Amino acid sequence: MVTPPSPETRQSKVKLAVEGLTIRYGSESALRDVSLQIYEHEIFGVIGPANSGKTSFLKTINRMDVFNPNMHVEGTILFDGRDVRRWRNVYALRSRIGVVFPLPVGLPLSIYDNVALAPRLRGGQSSADLDVIVERCLTRAALWDEVKDRLDALGSLLSGGQQQRLTIARALSQDPDLLMLDEFSIAVDPVTTMRIEDVLKELRNEITIILVTNLVQQARRLADRTAFFLQGECVEIGATEDLFTGAVQDPRTRDYVEGKFG
Amino acid sequence: MFEATALNARNARIQTLFRLLFGLMTGLLILPVLIILTTLIHEGGSVISYDFLFTSPTDGMTAGGIFPALIGTIWLVAVALIISVPLGVAAAIYLSEYAPENWLTRAINLAIINLAGVPSIVHALFGVGAFVLFLNFGTSILAASLTLAVMTLPVVIVATRESLQAVPLAFREACWNMGATRWQTIRRVVLPNAVSGILTGVILEVSRTTGETAPIMFTGAVFFTPFLPQGVFDQTMAMSLHLFVVSTQVPGVPEQLPYGVALVLIGMVLTMNSLSIAFRMHLRGRKKW
Numbered sequence: 001m002v003t004p005p006s007p008e009t010r011q012s013k014v015k016l017a018v019e020g021l022t023i024r025y026g027s028e029s030a031l032r033d034v035s036l037q038i039y040e041h042e043i044f045g046v047i048g049p050a051n052s053g054k055t056s057f058l059k060t061i062n063r064m065d066v067f068n069p070n071m072h073v074e075g076t077i078l079f080d081g082r083d084v085r086r087w088r089n090v091y092a093l094r095s096r097i098g099v100v101f102p103l104p105v106g107l108p109l110s111i112y113d114n115v116a117l118a119p120r121l122r123g124g125q126s127s128a129d130l131d132v133i134v135e136r137c138l139t140r141a142a143l144w145d146e147v148k149d150r151l152d153a154l155g156s157l158l159s160g161g162q163q164q165r166l167t168i169a170r171a172l173s174q175d176p177d178l179l180m181l182d183e184f185s186i187a188v189d190p191v192t193t194m195r196i197e198d199v200l201k202e203l204r205n206e207i208t209i210i211l212v213t214n215l216v217q218q219a220r221r222l223a224d225r226t227a228f229f230l231q232g233e234c235v236e237i238g239a240t241e242d243l244f245t246g247a248v249q250d251p252r253t254r255d256y257v258e259g260k261f262g
Numbered sequence: 263m264f265e266a267t268a269l270n271a272r273n274a275r276i277q278t279l280f281r282l283l284f285g286l287m288t289g290l291l292i293l294p295v296l297i298i299l300t301t302l303i304h305e306g307g308s309v310i311s312y313d314f315l316f317t318s319p320t321d322g323m324t325a326g327g328i329f330p331a332l333i334g335t336i337w338l339v340a341v342a343l344i345i346s347v348p349l350g351v352a353a354a355i356y357l358s359e360y361a362p363e364n365w366l367t368r369a370i371n372l373a374i375i376n377l378a379g380v381p382s383i384v385h386a387l388f389g390v391g392a393f394v395l396f397l398n399f400g401t402s403i404l405a406a407s408l409t410l411a412v413m414t415l416p417v418v419i420v421a422t423r424e425s426l427q428a429v430p431l432a433f434r435e436a437c438w439n440m441g442a443t444r445w446q447t448i449r450r451v452v453l454p455n456a457v458s459g460i461l462t463g464v465i466l467e468v469s470r471t472t473g474e475t476a477p478i479m480f481t482g483a484v485f486f487t488p489f490l491p492q493g494v495f496d497q498t499m500a501m502s503l504h505l506f507v508v509s510t511q512v513p514g515v516p517e518q519l520p521y522g523v524a525l526v527l528i529g530m531v532l533t534m535n536s537l538s539i540a541f542r543m544h545l546r547g548r549k550k551w
């Protein structure tokens with residue numbers, strides 16, 4: 001049922017291979033038997049109404065499920081061909097995956113330290129290197145101009161939208177292979193959102209991006225391929241344009257994209 | 263347009279009434295403190311002098327100063343802090359950040375709360391059995407401070423755990439998402455934001471430790487010694503025990519003397535408390551989130 005990937009992505013290697021993924025909270029299932037592949041250097045969109053299991057899906061990829069004893073995961077996720085549940089050092093796995101969850105979190109550290117935290121955890125950077133990383137990440141997250149004169153202010157006291165961009169900058173500071181964005185623009189104004197979207201398009205040359213979004217038009221603007229999740233089921237995966245031009249396998253996809261429910 | 267209805271007026275009256283009531287209660291709370299302080303200053307103020315603070319008692323404790331007791335209390339409190347703060351903070355970090363949520367953890371938490379309720383005389387007997395006799399430290403500063411430390415550990419643990427848990431989980435998750443280990447998260451984000459709460463626990467411990475008499479009187483504090491302690495295996499005089507002695511145990515003590523001793527004791531506690539509170543306010547100075 002998977003439509004063939006576009007020629008451009010077909011040649012790329014598989015970054016993330018998900019096979020038979022089922023997620024349950026207690027006895028309630030949040031995601032059922034999802035199989036999909038995400039290629040290197042693509043933006044992979046995930047759309048779907050509330051409750052469809054999108055966030056749960058992301059959490060299993062970077063193994064945040066271990067913090068919730070109630071959360072049970074079956075199936076396999078291969079990251080660069082290695083099962084994420086077999087990574088002996090889960091911290092190394094997480095440090096290669098940048099994540100932005102919908103609720104912005106500015107850590108109660110200075111803005112500078114927020115962005116320098118991940119490089120410092122990894123170690124081996126001189127303070128001049130750190131300066132460069134901080135400026136680059138804040139610029140990419142479209143926050144640099146607003147904060148460059150007060151890098152020692154507390155990140156946790158920025159406005160909601162600024163904290164969200166700070167979170168994005170922090171994710172980028174990890175220099176990740178894979179960037180997972182979960183409704184990143186929820187608190188960001190449209191103009192800034194566009195600037196970040198432009199950055200994401202550039203980043204595609206370097207990294208792989210999973211973009212979970214409630215804004216189907218955002219998926220259309222950015223994603224090479226898109227999956228449609230509905231109540232824990234992966235209804236459709238295809239080249240993004242196909243979803244919008246009506247070349248879909250399942251009528252529910254068309255209904256959702258056209259705004260008939262959700 | 264916005265005229266008060268009868269209900270509004272009634273609510274406003276009730277509101278005023280309750281504010282008065284609660285204000286009055288607070289006033290009642292402060293009253294005993296004020297009375298104690300004024301009495302002590304009035305009765306004991308005249309006793310305090312440079313010689314009183316810095317010489318030994320003479321004439322069978324009926325004259326002279328309190329220097330050995332003063333130094334002894336500082337020793338006891340300091341050694342107790344050195345033992346209980348690292349231990350208590352480490353235990354609290356474990357319980358709050360690492361321990362799995364299961365029956366054993368709950369049982370330990372319950373035990374800690376109960377430990378806080380054990381009367382100090384029971385701690386004293388435990389100290390005699392465990393530290394003086396079994397570990398063979400004899401009656402010494404070490405044995406007394408260990409007893410004090412055991413007694414005040416729950417306070418430190420509970421205060422530390424609560425201030426750790428006041429740091430939102432979202433901060434930890436953000437760090438874990440970046441690949442930080444639990445310890446890296448604790449050290450860089452959680453602990454720095456919990457310090458002021460931990461200090462509260464330490465303040466409480468200092469006040470309590472300084473004033474305790476029962477736990478030290480069988481384990482390390484003595485009625486009288488003209489010598490200052492040279493190490494943790496020495497016995498020592500202590501302010502709280504000295505106050506007990508001059509008020510009830512020796513005849514012929516001038517009436518003002520015990521008030522003077524009490525005033526110095528209270529002064530020590532208040533000074534340490536205000537130092538810690540000032541430090542805490544400095545740390546808490548700006549709101550962090």
Ligand SMILES: Nc1ncnc2c1ncn2[C@@H]1O[C@H](COP(=O)(O)OP(=O)(O)OP(=O)(O)O)[C@@H](O)[C@H]1O
Nearest residue numbers: 025030048049050051052053054055056057068070
């Ligand atoms: N921590 C949790 N404990 C129990 N159930 C949970 C937990 N997190 C999510 N769920 C359940 O899993 C299901 C999927 O939730 P999830 O957050 O993955 O949806 P989502 O697609 O991200 O929704 P939204 O678009 O609103 O963010 C929901 O039914 C939800 O109730």
Ligand SMILES: [Mg+2]
Nearest residue numbers: 054055056182
């Ligand atoms: Mg979600």
